[in-house]
Structure formats: structure tokens, C-alpha cells
Amino acid sequence: MAARAVLIAAVASGQGKTTVTAALARKLVKAGRRVRVFKCGPDFIDPMLLERASGAPVESLDLWMVGRERCHRLLAQAAQEADEILIEGVMGLYDGTPSAADLAREFGVPVLAVIDAGAMAQTAGALVHGLRDYGPVAMAGVIANRVGSANHAAMVKTSLRDIPLFATLPKQGRSLPERHLGLVLPDEVSGVDAILDELAEQLVLDQEAWDALPPVAFEPPAPADALPPALAGKxxxxxxxxxxxxxxxxxxxxxxxxxxxxxxxxxxxxxxxxxxxxxxxxxxxxxxxxxxxxxxxxxxxxxxxxxxxxxxxxxxxxxxxxxxxxxxxxxxxxxxxxxxxxxxxxxxxxxxxxxxxxxxxxxxxxxxxxxxxxxxxxxxxxxxxxxxxxxxxxxxxxxxxxxxxxxxxxxxxxxxxxxxxxxxxxxxx
CATH class of the missing domain: 3.40.50.880 (Class I glutamine amidotransferase (GATase) domain)
Known part of the structure; x- marks a missing residue:
């Protein structure tokens, strides 16, 4: 059981992980790929948006709450059904115990780092190398969010040295609104599908580099035990x-x-x-x-x-x-x-x-x-x-x-x- 898989993470919340994951999922779906998206950690709202972007149910992955066995089962099942698996991280890559980095290492999934490049240029390389080496984790590449121009993107790309720049997303004229518990629910956003389509169109993806990513293999899980019908007839x-x-x-x-x-x-x-x-x-x-x-x-x-x-x-x-x-x-x-x-x-x-x-x-x-x-x-x-x-x-x-x-x-x-x-x-x- 194998599929192309990445864990999309960042240095902190607010960098654009959900926006980037949704844009990438929608772009791949529009290209005819079978896409499954997961959300790392407990969350309700992000999965609703990611389901809207991908057209498929979004489950949670968490080594503590969900457990390794169920995480393995969900990933292996997705690898049977999909060409691409995207896992959105939670907070910063190394935040929490266990963290998104722990999940990536546990299942051999490389990390795709999202950086908010809106107020930086060459420093992007230092940030991403730190993210890779601190754990360390296998770093597949980078998506630079809020890029101002082609020249800006070139500076970011050069700074990354041996780490590929997979995609860029420009500063967004329309973004997904937020409230105190996170993003606003998709059904409350007027024209949410048009926004997702727009984000997918704006995401400039190096398709050749993406397609060169090797698939991640997941061992077949043991059969799940059937639950006793304790609520039968209720x-x-x-x-x-x-x-x-x-x-x-x-x-x-x-x-x-x-x-x-x-x-x-x-x-x-x-x-x-x-x-x-x-x-x-x-x-x-x-x-x-x-x-x-x-x-x-x-x-x-x-x-x-x-x-x-x-x-x-x-x-x-x-x-x-x-x-x-x-x-x-x-x-x-x-x-x-x-x-x-x-x-x-x-x-x-x-x-x-x-x-x-x-x-x-x-x-x-x-x-x-x-x-x-x-x-x-x-x-x-x-x-x-x-x-x-x-x-x-x-x-x-x-x-x-x-x-x-x-x-x-x-x-x-x-x-x-x-x-x-x-x-x-x-x-x-």
C-alpha cells in the first residue's frame, strides 16, 4: 500500500497551513488526482474546509488521541484509495507531545514546510533548515505563502539551498475568515468554492518536482475487531x-x-x-x-x-x-x-x-x-x-x-x- 504523502507543517500557527493545504488539495483534484486529506491533532473546523476542498472525508491523526494503530489503519486505507495523501499539521511542527513531527517520523512521511514569506526573503532558508535539522525530519520541500513577486520567489528559492521550493502562493486578495475558535465554517462563507478555486489557481506548483516525490509505503494493518452491538436497537x-x-x-x-x-x-x-x-x-x-x-x-x-x-x-x-x-x-x-x-x-x-x-x-x-x-x-x-x-x-x-x-x-x-x-x-x- 503506497501513495505520495506529505505532512504540511509550519513554524507556528498563522502561517497559512490550512489555506495552503486546501489550495493544494483543490489543485490536485482539479488535475484529476485522487486526494485524501487528514488533519493532525484534535480539530473540527479545518477538516470541514479540507473536506470541501478535496471532496473526501477528513479524519484526525494523532498518536495520543487517535492512537498509532488507528492512525496506521487510516493511512493504509487511504493509500489503497488515493494517489495523494496530504496531512495538515497542528500549530508548529514540533509543538505538543506527541507533535506533528513525531507523526511524520512514525510513518515515514516527509514534511512539506509552509513559510509565511510576506515579511522575509533570504531568511527563509535559515528558518526551513532549522525546521528540518532540529528534529530532525525528512524535509520534502517548501511552499512559500504570501509571496510578493517572481523576484521575491527567486530569492526565497535560492536561500533554501538543497531544499526544493515546491510551490508559491501570492498574497491573497480574498482569504478564509476566522473567529475565536478558528476558521469560519465553510457553509457560512459566501462563495467558498469560488475562493478555493481561486486559491488553487494562484498556487504555482512545480509539477515535475511534485511528481518526482517517491511514494510512501504503509504496511497492511491487522484486521480490525468488530465492535459488540452494545447499542443494537437503540x-x-x-x-x-x-x-x-x-x-x-x-x-x-x-x-x-x-x-x-x-x-x-x-x-x-x-x-x-x-x-x-x-x-x-x-x-x-x-x-x-x-x-x-x-x-x-x-x-x-x-x-x-x-x-x-x-x-x-x-x-x-x-x-x-x-x-x-x-x-x-x-x-x-x-x-x-x-x-x-x-x-x-x-x-x-x-x-x-x-x-x-x-x-x-x-x-x-x-x-x-x-x-x-x-x-x-x-x-x-x-x-x-x-x-x-x-x-x-x-x-x-x-x-x-x-x-x-x-x-x-x-x-x-x-x-x-x-x-x-x-x-x-x-x-x-
């Missing part, structure tokens, strides 16, 4: 609209593999919890951007309170939990929410939680992460479930009120399907 209702969008595709696959039927409803449209729901999943998202609409959604709020009173298991992550507080203060006022959790949520400008987390459950460790700007002030009882970071430092609180499990913690369900089945099941009588 229906899991998932909130899905502009306020509740942060769901790993792998989480949905695990629920289905456990035997559950997955149905959706839209709280923003004032849709109630489906009557057939045996469990409810309220994922993260942007409820703070839609607080007035959620406050007016009387049918939705009454239905989630009725489901809770009936003992239906409810799993609420981050934004899902925010919508269940008594109030949500978006800066313009404190809006009434569903009220299953006492107290209020306040959105702030300062980051309140970030990083990998491990949740201890009755069925072992469920891995995931946290990333939020809001804070919850509540006297709700804290669960015996505890979230900690990989170093063992206390992380996000987990609240349990009756059948409700709520936290800022985002779980990655493939890391422990048995724990997931337990969270979405009623206790045995």
Missing part, C-alpha cells in the same frame, strides 16, 4: 445545525458500529428531541452565536427537559453543555437556555481551556480534548468521571444530574467504544 438523536457542528466523523461511525441508529434534529429550527430517541447527543459548536434563537426555541427546550425527566441518557459536550445551562451570556445579554444545569455560561475573550484530555470512566479511559473560551459557573454535582491531561493534571469537570453527562470535554469515541456505549445507555435496573 436510536441516538444528535443535534445538528449551525449551533451544534463539532462532531468527529469517527464518533458517528462508532455509534453505528455499536448498533445504534443515528437520527438528527435541529434545535435552532425549534425541532424537539425525536420521540423515538433512546439517547441524545449534544455536540459542541457555536451556541453563543445563536443564543437569541435558542432562547426562543420553546419546543426544543421543553423536549430536552422532558427527555431528561424521563431518564433518557443525554451526553452534552462543550457547546452542547452551554445550551443546557440556565443562561448563556454572549456579551449582549444573558439568554435563557434549557436549564438542566444550574448557573450560567459567560463567553469571554480569553481562552479558558485548551489541550488533550483523558476521561476516566467505568469502562476505562476515553481520550479527547478541550478548547473553549466560555466558562460555566454552576453548583451542579461533579461526576465520579474525571478528566485529566496526559500528564495527570486535573482537567475539565464532568457534571452528572440524573441521566445527563455534561462537560467541556470532547470525546474521541474510537478511543474507547465500551465507554461510549455506557454513556449512551440507561443503567441496568
Amino acid at each position: 436510536t441516538v438523536a444528535i443535534a445538528r445545525d449551525e449551533a451544534f457542528v463539532f462532531v468527529y466523523p469517527a464518533n458517528l461511525a462508532v455509534l453505528r458500529a455499536l448498533g445504534a441508529e443515528v437520527v438528527y434534529f435541529a434545535p435552532l429550527a425549534n425541532e424537539p428531541v425525536p420521540a423515538e430517541a433512546d439517547a441524545v447527543y449534544l455536540p459542541g459548536g457555536y451556541p453563543e452565536l445563536h443564543a437569541p434563537a435558542l432562547a426562543k426555541a420553546d419546543a426544543w427546550r421543553a423536549s430536552i427537559r422532558a427527555a431528561h425527566a424521563a431518564g433518557v441518557p443525554i451526553v452534552a459536550e462543550c457547546g452542547g453543555m452551554m445550551a443546557l445551562a440556565a443562561t448563556l451570556d454572549d456579551g449582549a445579554g444573558a439568554w435563557p437556555m434549557a436549564g438542566l444545569l444550574p448557573g450560567g455560561v459567560t463567553v469571554q475573550k480569553r481562552l479558558a481551556g485548551l489541550g488533550p484530555q483523558a476521561l476516566t470512566t467505568a469502562h476505562g479511559i476515553l481520550r479527547g480534548h478541550t478548547f473553549h473560551y466560555s466558562r460555566l459557573e454552576t453548583d451542579a454535582p461533579v461526576s465520579s468521571y474525571t478528566a485529566k491531561n496526559p500528564s495527570g493534571v486535573q482537567g475539565e469537570a464532568v457534571y452528572r444530574i440524573g441521566s445527563l453527562t455534561a462537560s467541556y470535554f470532547h470525546g474521541y469515541f474510537p478511543s474507547n467504544p465500551a465507554a461510549v456505549a455506557g454513556m449512551f445507555s440507561r443503567p441496568a435496573p
Whole structure:
């Protein structure tokens, strides 16, 4: 199993990794290549954009959260189906434990460095050589972002010495907008496909150098064990609209593999919890951007309170939990929410939680992460479930009120399907 593969990384966030990865993916697709894109580390928004650019689902790769075995399986499967594999890194190349560099070395994937050349020229060579040699990593080449002219590109290329300049992208007249949790969702951007096409056209790729990259071989993985149908015959209702969008595709696959039927409803449209729901999943998202609409959604709020009173298991992550507080203060006022959790949520400008987390459950460790700007002030009882970071430092609180499990913690369900089945099941009588 082999395919051309690169890990697209940079010295830090904000260099244009996502823009470059999306532009390259769209350019290769338009050239008739079969492209699979992955995102290194926990993320929801970048994968949505990269899926839009490539036309194929985007999975997460992370040696800690996803695990080496699943990362290997995903890459080997992609190598069977695709001509090109692009892996977008996270933050800087060596940031985090494990880092994007660790992932690249683990699977023998060369690094394609993105540099923001907008305010430099010959110093680009020093930066890229440092990125290569610090680890070290195998450096496939460089894509220079925000290049001002052909002469500017030539100076950058000369400075790289023995490292190829694969492509350049000029300063963009139109870029992908951002907000406090990252890029704006693709469906919220007017003409997003036109922007992606424009970026792909602007990306000047050395096609000969790209095609000369040797393929990366991935050993065939061992067959995956089938999951026991612990949720067979159960229906899991998932909130899905502009306020509740942060769901790993792998989480949905695990629920289905456990035997559950997955149905959706839209709280923003004032849709109630489906009557057939045996469990409810309220994922993260942007409820703070839609607080007035959620406050007016009387049918939705009454239905989630009725489901809770009936003992239906409810799993609420981050934004899902925010919508269940008594109030949500978006800066313009404190809006009434569903009220299953006492107290209020306040959105702030300062980051309140970030990083990998491990949740201890009755069925072992469920891995995931946290990333939020809001804070919850509540006297709700804290669960015996505890979230900690990989170093063992206390992380996000987990609240349990009756059948409700709520936290800022985002779980990655493939890391422990048995724990997931337990969270979405009623206790045995």
C-alpha cells in the first residue's frame, strides 16, 4: 500500500497551513488526482474546509488521541484509495507531545514546510533548515505563502539551498475568515468554492518536482475487531445545525458500529428531541452565536427537559453543555437556555481551556480534548468521571444530574467504544 504523502507543517500557527493545504488539495483534484486529506491533532473546523476542498472525508491523526494503530489503519486505507495523501499539521511542527513531527517520523512521511514569506526573503532558508535539522525530519520541500513577486520567489528559492521550493502562493486578495475558535465554517462563507478555486489557481506548483516525490509505503494493518452491538436497537438523536457542528466523523461511525441508529434534529429550527430517541447527543459548536434563537426555541427546550425527566441518557459536550445551562451570556445579554444545569455560561475573550484530555470512566479511559473560551459557573454535582491531561493534571469537570453527562470535554469515541456505549445507555435496573 503506497501513495505520495506529505505532512504540511509550519513554524507556528498563522502561517497559512490550512489555506495552503486546501489550495493544494483543490489543485490536485482539479488535475484529476485522487486526494485524501487528514488533519493532525484534535480539530473540527479545518477538516470541514479540507473536506470541501478535496471532496473526501477528513479524519484526525494523532498518536495520543487517535492512537498509532488507528492512525496506521487510516493511512493504509487511504493509500489503497488515493494517489495523494496530504496531512495538515497542528500549530508548529514540533509543538505538543506527541507533535506533528513525531507523526511524520512514525510513518515515514516527509514534511512539506509552509513559510509565511510576506515579511522575509533570504531568511527563509535559515528558518526551513532549522525546521528540518532540529528534529530532525525528512524535509520534502517548501511552499512559500504570501509571496510578493517572481523576484521575491527567486530569492526565497535560492536561500533554501538543497531544499526544493515546491510551490508559491501570492498574497491573497480574498482569504478564509476566522473567529475565536478558528476558521469560519465553510457553509457560512459566501462563495467558498469560488475562493478555493481561486486559491488553487494562484498556487504555482512545480509539477515535475511534485511528481518526482517517491511514494510512501504503509504496511497492511491487522484486521480490525468488530465492535459488540452494545447499542443494537437503540436510536441516538444528535443535534445538528449551525449551533451544534463539532462532531468527529469517527464518533458517528462508532455509534453505528455499536448498533445504534443515528437520527438528527435541529434545535435552532425549534425541532424537539425525536420521540423515538433512546439517547441524545449534544455536540459542541457555536451556541453563543445563536443564543437569541435558542432562547426562543420553546419546543426544543421543553423536549430536552422532558427527555431528561424521563431518564433518557443525554451526553452534552462543550457547546452542547452551554445550551443546557440556565443562561448563556454572549456579551449582549444573558439568554435563557434549557436549564438542566444550574448557573450560567459567560463567553469571554480569553481562552479558558485548551489541550488533550483523558476521561476516566467505568469502562476505562476515553481520550479527547478541550478548547473553549466560555466558562460555566454552576453548583451542579461533579461526576465520579474525571478528566485529566496526559500528564495527570486535573482537567475539565464532568457534571452528572440524573441521566445527563455534561462537560467541556470532547470525546474521541474510537478511543474507547465500551465507554461510549455506557454513556449512551440507561443503567441496568
